[in-house]
Structures are given as C-alpha cells and as structure tokens.
Amino acid sequence: MSGTPEREGTLADGWELVVGLEVHVELSTATKLFCGCANRFGDEPNTNVCPVCLGLPGSLPVVNAAAVDFAMRLGRALGCEVRPAVFARKNYFYPDMPKDYQISQYDQPTNTDGCLELPDGDVVGIERAHIEEDTGKTTHVGGGGRIHDADHALVDYNRAGVPLVEIVSRPDIRGAEQARTYVRELRAILLAIGVSDARMEEGSMRVDANVSVRPVGSNELRTRCEIKNLSSLRSLGRAIAFEAHRHVDLWSGGERPRQETRHWDEAGGRTTPGRSKEDAEDYRYFQDPDLVPLAPSADQVAAIDAALPVLPAARRAALLAAGAGAVSASDAALLVERDQDALVRTAVAMGADPGLTATRVSNDLAVDDWSRVTPDGLAALIGLEASGQITATQAKQVLAEMVEAGDDPASIAERRGFQAMAGDDLAATVDRVIAGNPDEWQRFCSGDDTDRKKLSGFFIGQVMRSTRGRADGAAVNRLLQEKAGG
Amino acid sequence: MTALGVAAAVNAGERTARSVAEDYLDRISKGDGEIGAFNLVLAEEALADADRIDAAVGRGEPVGPLAGVPVALKDNLCTRGIPTTCSSRMLEGWRPPYSATVVQRLRAAGAVIVGKTNLDEFAMGSSTENSAFGPTRNPHDTSRVPGGSSGGSAAAVAAGFAALALGSDTGGSIRQPAALCGVVGMKPTYGRVSRYGLVALASSLDQIGPFGTNVADAAACYEAIAGHDPLDSTSIDQPVEPVGKALTDGVEGLRVGVVAELCGGRPQEAHLAGTDGSAASGVEGVAGDVLSRVQDAAEALEQAGAEVRTVSVPSAVLGLSAYYLIAPAEASSNLARYDGVRYGLRVDAANAAEMNVNTRTAGFGAEVKRRIMLGTYALSAGYYDAFYGKALRARTLMLQEFATVYEDVDVLLCPTAPTTAFELGAKTADPLLMYLNDVCTIPSNLTGHPAISVPFGRGDDGLPVGVQVMGPALSERLIFRVAAALERTAPGDGSTP
Amino acid sequence: MSGRISRDEAAHVARLARLRFSDDELDELAAQLSAVLDHAADVEALDVSGIEPTSHPQPLTDVTRVDEVRPSLERDEVLAQAPSVAEGQFRVPPILGEAP
Ligand SMILES: [Mg+2]
Numbered sequence A: 001m002s003g004t005p006e007r008e009g010t011l012a013d014g015w016e017l018v019v020g021l022e023v024h025v026e027l028s029t030a031t032k033l034f035c036g037c038a039n040r041f042g043d044e045p046n047t048n049v050c051p052v053c054l055g056l057p058g059s060l061p062v063v064n065a066a067a068v069d070f071a072m073r074l075g076r077a078l079g080c081e082v083r084p085a086v087f088a089r090k091n092y093f094y095p096d097m098p099k100d101y102q103i104s105q106y107d108q109p110t111n112t113d114g115c116l117e118l119p120d121g122d123v124v125g126i127e128r129a130h131i132e133e134d135t136g137k138t139t140h141v142g143g144g145g146r147i148h149d150a151d152h153a154l155v156d157y158n159r160a161g162v163p164l165v166e167i168v169s170r171p172d173i174r175g176a177e178q179a180r181t182y183v184r185e186l187r188a189i190l191l192a193i194g195v196s197d198a199r200m201e202e203g204s205m206r207v208d209a210n211v212s213v214r215p216v217g218s219n220e221l222r223t224r225c226e227i228k229n230l231s232s233l234r235s236l237g238r239a240i241a242f243e244a245h246r247h248v249d250l251w252s253g254g255e256r257p258r259q260e261t262r263h264w265d266e267a268g269g270r271t272t273p274g275r276s277k278e279d280a281e282d283y284r285y286f287q288d289p290d291l292v293p294l295a296p297s298a299d300q301v302a303a304i305d306a307a308l309p310v311l312p313a314a315r316r317a318a319l320l321a322a323g324a325g326a327v328s329a330s331d332a333a334l335l336v337e338r339d340q341d342a343l344v345r346t347a348v349a350m351g352a353d354p355g356l357t358a359t360r361v362s363n364d365l366a367v368d369d370w371s372r373v374t375p376d377g378l379a380a381l382i383g384l385e386a387s388g389q390i391t392a393t394q395a396k397q398v399l400a401e402m403v404e405a406g407d408d409p410a411s412i413a414e415r416r417g418f419q420a421m422a423g424d425d426l427a428a429t430v431d432r433v434i435a436g437n438p439d440e441w442q443r444f445c446s447g448d449d450t451d452r453k454k455l456s457g458f459f460i461g462q463v464m465r466s467t468r469g470r471a472d473g474a475a476v477n478r479l480l481q482e483k484a485g486g
Numbered sequence B: 001m002t003a004l005g006v007a008a009a010v011n012a013g014e015r016t017a018r019s020v021a022e023d024y025l026d027r028i029s030k031g032d033g034e035i036g037a038f039n040l041v042l043a044e045e046a047l048a049d050a051d052r053i054d055a056a057v058g059r060g061e062p063v064g065p066l067a068g069v070p071v072a073l074k075d076n077l078c079t080r081g082i083p084t085t086c087s088s089r090m091l092e093g094w095r096p097p098y099s100a101t102v103v104q105r106l107r108a109a110g111a112v113i114v115g116k117t118n119l120d121e122f123a124m125g126s127s128t129e130n131s132a133f134g135p136t137r138n139p140h141d142t143s144r145v146p147g148g149s150s151g152g153s154a155a156a157v158a159a160g161f162a163a164l165a166l167g168s169d170t171g172g173s174i175r176q177p178a179a180l181c182g183v184v185g186m187k188p189t190y191g192r193v194s195r196y197g198l199v200a201l202a203s204s205l206d207q208i209g210p211f212g213t214n215v216a217d218a219a220a221c222y223e224a225i226a227g228h229d230p231l232d233s234t235s236i237d238q239p240v241e242p243v244g245k246a247l248t249d250g251v252e253g254l255r256v257g258v259v260a261e262l263c264g265g266r267p268q269e270a271h272l273a274g275t276d277g278s279a280a281s282g283v284e285g286v287a288g289d290v291l292s293r294v295q296d297a298a299e300a301l302e303q304a305g306a307e308v309r310t311v312s313v314p315s316a317v318l319g320l321s322a323y324y325l326i327a328p329a330e331a332s333s334n335l336a337r338y339d340g341v342r343y344g345l346r347v348d349a350a351n352a353a354e355m356n357v358n359t360r361t362a363g364f365g366a367e368v369k370r371r372i373m374l375g376t377y378a379l380s381a382g383y384y385d386a387f388y389g390k391a392l393r394a395r396t397l398m399l400q401e402f403a404t405v406y407e408d409v410d411v412l413l414c415p416t417a418p419t420t421a422f423e424l425g426a427k428t429a430d431p432l433l434m435y436l437n438d439v440c441t442i443p444s445n446l447t448g449h450p451a452i453s454v455p456f457g458r459g460d461d462g463l464p465v466g467v468q469v470m471g472p473a474l475s476e477r478l479i480f481r482v483a484a485a486l487e488r489t490a491p492g493d494g495s496t497p
Numbered sequence C: 001m002s003g004r005i006s007r008d009e010a011a012h013v014a015r016l017a018r019l020r021f022s023d024d025e026l027d028e029l030a031a032q033l034s035a036v037l038d039h040a041a042d043v044e045a046l047d048v049s050g051i052e053p054t055s056h057p058q059p060l061t062d063v064t065r066v067d068e069v070r071p072s073l074e075r076d077e078v079l080a081q082a083p084s085v086a087e088g089q090f091r092v093p094p095i096l097g098e099a100p
C-alpha cells in the first residue's frame, strides 16, 4: 500500500519524526577518482573514458590525490576525525557499473564522527563521510523512459569513476523542514570550502532520506524506509512529510511499515515501494587489493585545518555579533548563503545601522552580480535612509542603480530628485487618503491587531501611490496609529 | 642459441633479427600443431618488428638488451589491437585498446613478440587443460600436461618456439609449469613488476615473471620488465638491482634452509646436514623422486660452499587452504565485469540481469565457475569471518614465520611441484587433487616473496624435476644467484625435450 | 562429501554470482566446494586471537597521482569492442530493477 497522497503539516500528537540523510556529493576535481579522464558534465557520451573507468580487463586504479584532499577538507569542515582509511569493493551487478563492483570505503572510512550545526543552533551528528566512485549514467529508452516499460537501455560511462563523498548523518533530524535546512547548510559548507558545485538539479548532489517515526519521548529506532534520489529540496521536504504520515498511519492502525527503499513520485506527491530489504544484496565487501591504504599524517590534517576558510556557522555568528541583536537569524543565514555577510559587516563597522543594513541587503540585493556595491557605498545609502533623507522606497531604487552603475548613493538620490517628504505634506496626504476610504478607516480604528496590520499595509500603499513612493512607510504608519488614537 | 646469445648477435650485426624470427616461426609452424602452446602466432607482426630492429642496427642505433629475441606472451597480457583471450570464450576476439606495461617494456628492450600462449582459462588451473581452446601438451612427453596455468609459455620455451616467455604466477603458475617443462621460471617480489594490463585473477597474489631455457636469460628478461609503474598502485617505487653480474658469484657462505614442511614433512628422511630433527607436520604427496632431487640440490649447494640446514615453517602447510579461500574471493570480484555489456561475449535475453546470467553461464568454463562460486561463498555474509577473514590471518602468520626463518637463513629450498608432469586428464575429475599441485609454490604468493624454479635432474619417469629457491622480499638478485649455482651443478641437461 | 554446502546455498551463491546451473550441477558443485572447505578446516580452526589480517603483502600507503587530465580513449575504438551499440552508447536489454 502506498498511502494517500501528500499531507503537509506536523505529525499527529504523540509521534516524532526520525530522519537520517545520506548525501552523495560529486567532487569538483579535474579528473576522475582513479584515472586521468576529465571529470566533466555534459560531454558527448563515452568520450571521457579509458581502460580504468571502463573497467577493462587488466586495468588498475590509482587514487587522485586531489580527491582525497577534498574529502579530508570536507571531513574537517564537518568536524570529523580524519583517519587512516582503506578502499573496499562493494560487489553487485548493474550495467552502469563498469567493474560490477564499486570502489568505496567500508569499515575504515576517511572521515568519522563529525557534526553539522544548523542556523537555529540545532546540531546533527555526522556518522561518516567516505570516498567512493560514481557510476555511469543509464537512459531507459522506449516506454516513455520509464524503467519497467523500457525497450532497452543505453549506458554512458562519462560519469563512471567521478569522485564522490557520501556524507551519512545520524538519525538526528526531526522534521522535513529541518532536513531541508541540513542540506542547505551542507551545501553552503561545500561551496565555502570549494570541493563541489553541489547542484541538486544537475545531480552533483544527491540525497537519500532514511525515515522512521516513534512515539515522542522514546529513543527507539523503528523500521525505516529509504527514499532514494530526491532531486530538489522541495521534493526532499515533501517526500519526508508524506512518508512520516504514512508511517504514523500504519503504526496507528496496528500495522508496521516494511523495511524497503521507496521512490518519490513528484507528480503524484507520494512515495512508492521499491526493493524490499529482505531481498537486499549481499555486497561481499572486502579490501580492494588493487589499492593501498590512506594514512594521513597529523601534519597533513593540520595543513588542511589551517587552509580551511571561515565556515558558514562562524560567519553567521560573526554577523549576529556585529548586529548586536538587530540582525535576525534568518537574515544572517541568508546573507551568509549569498556571500554578502562581509559586505554587511564592513558597512556596519563603518557606522551603518545594523538592522536596516541587513534588511536592505537581504531584501533588495538578491542579484547575481552585486560587485559594484561597496561597503562604504552601502553605508552611505543606509545613512541617507536612516536619517530620513530618503524613504525606504527611494533607498531601494538607489540601491538598484548602485548595482547597475556603481555610482555613490548621494549623487544618485540627488540626480533623481529624491528627498523624503516634509512632515506637513505627508500628514496632509494621509488625511486625504483616510477621507477617501472611510470604510477601511472605520475598520482600522475598531479592528483587532491583525486587521490593523492588514489595513495599515493598505493605507501605506495608498499613500505611496499618491506620493510616487516619496513617503517614508514607517512615518506613514506612525501617523496612522496616532490618528486612530494609539 | 640462448636469448642473450641472440641479443648479442643481433646487436653486433652478426645475425639479423629477421633470420632469428624466421627460425623460431618455422619451428612453431612445424611443431606447435602437436604441442598447442599458442593461441595466436603473430608471424607478420614479428617479422615487421624484426625488420625494424634490423633497420635500427643498420643505422647504428641502440636496439636494447633483448634485441631480436623472440618472446611469447601468456594470453592474459593485454596487447593493443591484438586479441587477448585468457583462453576463455568470454573474451574470444576481444582486442584491447591498450597494452600491458610489461609488453611495452619488452618492446622497448628490442624483444620480438611471436605470439600469445595458451593458459588455463583466466589462469585458473595447474595443467593448461582448462583452456577453452584445448590443452597444451608437454614437449618432453606429449601425453603429459605442461603444468599451468602458464603451460603455453613454459611449453613454448621448452619446445624452442620462443627464446623467452612471460607468464603470470598467482599460486605457482610460472614455477610449476617451468618445473614440469624443464625450464627456468621465476616469480618476482609482489609489486616488483607492474600488473597493469595483466588480466587479473587474484590481485593481491598475481605477479608477472619470465621463463627462459637458462637462468641468465630469465634474469635478463626479469631486468627488462621490472621496475616502478605509476599505473599500478601496488608497484614498488625502488630501483631494480641489476641481476646478471651476480650470477657467477657462487654460494660460498650463503645460508640455505630446506623447508621441512614443504618436503613431504619428512625431514628425517632428507639426510641433510644440520637437520634439527623437528617433527613438524608437512604437506602431503611430494613424490620420492622429486624429494631426492631436492636433496641432491641441497648437497650440491653444500659442496659449492653453502651452509645447508633444515628449517621449519609450520604455517606453510596452511598455504593451500588459505590460498583457495583468498584467491577465489578476489577472483569472484575481478571476474564480475564479464557481464556482456561493454566487451567480449554477450548471450542476449529479455532483460539485462538475465543477459548477464546467460553470458556468464555460456562464457565461463567449469573451473572458472567453480572458483567464482567458492569465492562468492567465502565473501558472503555469514561466512566471511570463518573463511576469508581467517585466511587473511593465516597469511599474517605465514609472513611472521617466514620473517623469523629469514633471520637464520638467506634463502629457502624446496620442491617446485610435488611430482613430475602427469598424464593429461589424470586430475581433471578431482579439483582438490589438482589444487595440491600448488602446495609448494603458494606460500611465496601469499607472502609476496620472490621464488624461482630451476631444472635439476629428472624423475624416475625421465621427466624434468624443478627445485625451488625462495627468498625474502626484493631478494631477486640472491635467488637468481643460487639458481645459477644449481644450474651449473645440475645433473645432465634437463632442458631439451 | 561432507555436505557443508547445501544445494540451496549453492543456488543462492549462484544467484549472487549471476551464474545458472542445473540441479545436478548444483549438487556436484556443492560437493566439490564442501571438499575444499573441508580441506580448509585447518584455517577455519586457526586460533586467530591477536593476529591481524593481511589483505596485502605490500606495506605501502598513500600511493596517489596528481589531478591532471590525461587523454581518454577514442570512442570508436571503445565501442568497436561492444556487443551492442546505439547513439554512441552501450546498448543493453531493459533493466528491470533500480540500482541498489
Ligand atoms: Mg554509497
């Protein structure tokens, strides 16, 4: 049974979600893990192949030093212990796997026992982050590309042997949204340390979710299902939410979920059953005799640590500290993700109002190229706005022009004739708008907080329209509250 | 003429490489119908290579230490554009897009490759009867096997079809056929010769090594192929000691240990100086005539000034059992890739998994399937610890015991094979009986140590007997030197059929 | 014949190895493999306490190569060896299951 399609929202009372994620990340090395073929996406099929990555008889693997370095860098960024490691063979047959075994790490992985701190302060344990090779790419042809109706399949080995790190979290994740946050944070770290482009859509970051539920307060780990290959953050969240509800329904109805892999059906909004763990493969892991162990020295690890950039969590903390309580956690997370935290911190250090700076940049600087916006330009802009010399609306327009032309904000404001309305003019305009909308005003004065908030938005909008944005929204709101008597 | 003799004559312009190649190709075309040493004779290619060498000699260019020497390659060594079959239906017609490192090195040394030789399918066997293309026969007696799995290479050298040959040795597959065919065969230290381009049987055991009619030729071939290769992660990155000059150094003062457990477990019957009387249990089935030749060899070394004693390596008797867990385990994984997708045989089916099954069922012979089954079993959940895991620990024990014994002696002596060449078909019905052929050669594979088989007299049946000299890691120069001393004192001429 | 391996076990191992045997073949294989395992009883009985496994005779570590692109093979040469080819790719019969 596959349950009813997707339901959002929290779990039924008394149930808790238990999620662990396995994230496969392609490393952005120049070459593959065990051969000198280019590690490149989008080339003609089977053009980046050689005896090694095709698994031809007699060929032998040699480890790419950069891949090992990237993996260790990632391990240290996740606070892992970097340890002596051996490569093992995971044996199973599949046409996209040239040797019919995958070279991976099994009982002695490179990285163990780390953690990842989420922006809200929650910590997710990392069990291991091991190195392995990617498989080739299979296309199912005929039958609409669906695996079961296909007429035949085509295999391209360009991706075979591309270095991956598989990051296995502990089952510490307690919600679909938290799972998404975890992946976003992991992605931020990967980008910060420059080991992967971590693009879910292109498949360079692939997420499997192990989902189970349990009664709140218990520590047990109940039967879990593994949802494979979720290709976007949106699918990840939806699939986990769906699966959690399915499990609660089963347990509540006196049934139990089957341990199995499941697939996310994006269109149907549901997970569907896949391979049962009862017919799970026997992978016959053993140490790969073609490769020798990795034995990173303390010096090597120290050098990696020394070269690590400041990581997103530390950058968020630095930004929050610079904001002295005026910068919200969500703004801090967003600014770090967009690499705009240094801009904000420097502007604040130059005297710009922290809260206003963070808000302005997070709301109005969501552009790819903001290289023309300098910290002192930004600080000057925030100064104009904070002192009431220009309105918020005008500040946004000035900022947009700074992105385009890189001019200084004072000259832009002057050229455009921007200045905030004088207080008397503004009061007169507000009165005119109130008079023109008596019903709304009536409700504004008598309504509760929610109504009042909604209607203040309406009045501010009207005032903005009639002043062509020269009014200061905050000042309008103040006037409205005064006139309504508090 | 020896290989070194050929190379000297070609280098000096006294003989053309072409005339040498023609001689050998002529012998092949006259004699190989009966022997079946070759899967493929590369007549045209060999003559073209010979002409290139002659032209270079004519221009006064250096042509290498093996200039014009006809060499045969075991057909599990990849040769670019030239079929490489492993004597299996699975790879029939496969033309690799690359050449093994050893092939490139031989060519660079001036060798002329005359053909690809028969083997037990995927090097699994000790008689060259497991070939999909029919057995190879022993040139000394064509009713007998040449040994295996490199039986084609051993027979080719013994029959004068090639001056040198390469084989691969995973559990004795160079040394045992060398012994049975009355030629010299040597397995280098694991990692001394690149495995890149050798179709893998058991990756932690496989080594490529030379066959020659005499020790000096085998040493020259070894020198040509040994050395670091960045394409093989297990390759040793240390310079190769030249061997040739040491061959005449003699054995005066060398300490030689006769391994009691590998001499039928009857050290008291060995009548050797320094017998310590230990009652160690040993391997079974070493024939009396073979043991006698080992005793003769020990005495010969003693007379040449070596200090000979009997030594005990108790774990040596575990070798066969450990080997027949470890090697099939690795092989089961190495041979998974023959699935009908990318190269070689395909037997089609309605879906990919069934196609894999059809292809593998049709493409592999009985012995290959048997070992894949054994290895898959040994690695599978529930049995790993009892079998594979224990075998790896037995290997540790052997390494420790050999290290201890090499504190007291420089080299070890024992039989190469338990018997002389046996009749075709004599052991094909009983796999275990066949496996027992490798009992004396396997320890060196498990430890990764070098070992050489050198002809030393004949058995009661008049067929060649080989004795084995083993040494610690990277002792190639030493074991070649001892082998050369044995060669000088060997009774009669064991090499000519 | 010690019967260490049953026909069913042999059949299971055959499935893992993607090989097919008749029942008679399975019986014979089970007997032969059992005989080899009987012979391996000495290893099985080994007291391994305190002995580390040796997967490899070579005590090397950290053999790596620099991350520099090397020429790949010509696609035509690669595909010329393939049993079936379409659109520059290796063609196989339909794959029923997902990769594990
Ligand atoms: Mg994995």
Ligand SMILES: [Zn+2]
Pocket (backbone or CB within 6 Å): A032, A035, A036, A037, A048, A049, A050, A051, A052, A053, A054, A161
């Ligand atoms: Zn490649």
